[in-house]
Amino acid sequence: KAGVTQTPRYLIKTRGQQVTLSCSPISGHRSVSWYQQTPGQGLQFLFEYFSETQRNKGNFPGRFSGRQFSNSRSEMNVSTLELGDSALYLCASSSTGGSYNSPLHFGNGTRLTVT
Amino acid sequence: TQLLKQSPQFLSIQEGENLTVYCNSSSVFSSLQWYRQEPGEGPVLLVTVVTGGEVKKLKRLTFQFGDARKDSSLHITAAQPGDTGLYLCAGAFYSNSGYALNFGKGTSLLVTP
Numbered sequence: 001k002a003g004v005t006q007t008p009r010y011l012i013k014t015r016g017q018q019v020t021l022s023c024s025p026i027s028g029h030r031s032v033s034w035y036q037q038t039p040g041q042g043l044q045f046l047f048e049y050f051s052e053t054q055r056n057k058g059n060f061p062g063r064f065s066g067r068q069f070s071n072s073r074s075e076m077n078v079s080t081l082e083l084g085d086s087a088l089y090l091c092a093s094s095s096t097g098g099s100y101n102s103p104l105h106f107g108n109g110t111r112l113t114v115t
Numbered sequence: 116t117q118l119l120k121q122s123p124q125f126l127s128i129q130e131g132e133n134l135t136v137y138c139n140s141s142s143v144f145s146s147l148q149w150y151r152q153e154p155g156e157g158p159v160l161l162v163t164v165v166t167g168g169e170v171k172k173l174k175r176l177t178f179q180f181g182d183a184r185k186d187s188s189l190h191i192t193a194a195q196p197g198d199t200g201l202y203l204c205a206g207a208f209y210s211n212s213g214y215a216l217n218f219g220k221g222t223s224l225l226v227t228p
Contacts, residue, residue, distance in 0.1 A: 004157070035218075042220035043158075043203065048213075056213050090157050103148070104216070106157030 002027065004093050004107035012113045018079040021110045025072050025093030031055075032074040033104065034066060037088040046089075049074055050096075081114045088112075118142070119206050119219035127225045131193050136222040138204035139186045145207050147180055147187045148216070152201040194226045 005024040013019050025032050033056075034046040045058035049068035066076045072093075078085055088111050092104040119140045128134055138147070146165045150158035162171050164180035164187060171178045175198075177190040191198055201221045208215060 043205075043218035045215065045217070056215060092157070103160045103163060106150075106159070108155065108157050 004091055004105050006089075006091050006107035006110050008110060009108070010111045010113075012115065013081050014115055015081055015083060017081050018077065019081060019112060021076045021078075021089055021091075021112075023074045023076070023091030023093075023107060025074070025091075026105055029093035029095050029105070030072055031094045031096060031102075032068055032072065033092045033094075034074070034076050035090045035092065036060075037090055037109070038086075043090070046076070078112075083114050086112060086114045119204055119217055121202075121204060121219035121222050123222060124220070125223050125225075127227070128194055130195055130226055130228050132226075133190070133192050134194060134224070135188055135190045136202055136224070137186070137188050138206075138219055140206060141185065142206070142208070143184050145184075145209060147184070147207065148205045149178055149187070149189055150203040150205065152203060152221070153199075158201075158203055191224075194224075196226050196228055199224055199226050 007022045031050045033048040035043045037043045046060055047054055047066050048056040052068045063079045068074045088109045090106050090109045092106045094102045094104050096102045122137050146163055148163045149161045151161055152158040162178045167182045167184045169180045175192045179188050201223050203218055203221045205216045205218045
């Protein structure tokens with residue numbers, strides 16, 4: 001079974017630009033969650049999508065948005081990039097939404113650098 | 116916010132030594148997960164503990180969930196260089212928005228030969 005695939009692996013953008021990151025979950029998984037990882041703040045939850053609907057949302061500004069398609073693939077968009085948005089963005093899929101009997105499977109992330 | 120504090124933040128030991136890392140919170144969690152993340156990769160789930168006082172073993176790794184379900188520990192016996200990585204704990208809880216996971220900032224472990 002193929003794992004969670006995130007594209008691109010690396011991205012360099014300029015402040016003020018926007019960016020779209022992509023995540024393909026494990027086949028059959030309907031839940032996709034996005035996390036931001038930085039050395040200072042660790043892993044922080046952005047949002048979760050299940051069956052094309054945003055089911056849960058973290059404390060990030062509206063510049064961060066996402067969507068999920070009917071095939072469960074998900075995209076995350078960040079508009080008006082700031083230097084502080086530089087981070088590793090991780091996507092995780094699970095069958096029904098991370099719980100003790102539906103664990104998260106992470107991709108290898110997209111490393112975003114904002115200059 | 117259900118905060119998780121992990122300690123120590125960094126740990127550098129030699130092969131063969133034992134170590135324990137801690138994950139503490141003032142909040143109660145419905146379950147707690149431990150992940151290991153290697154450079155350039157995403158976190159990989161090691162174990163989930165659900166019941167207060169529960170102990171789980173995974174080869175040389177022993178995980179314990181506190182009786183009150185507020186804290187957890189990970190003990191590694193006879194560490195090996197392959198154990199090097201970032202160890203993350205994540206507490207699960209239910210909010211108005213549904214099921215959520217809060218991650219600690221991690222313990223970065225380096226095991227040298």
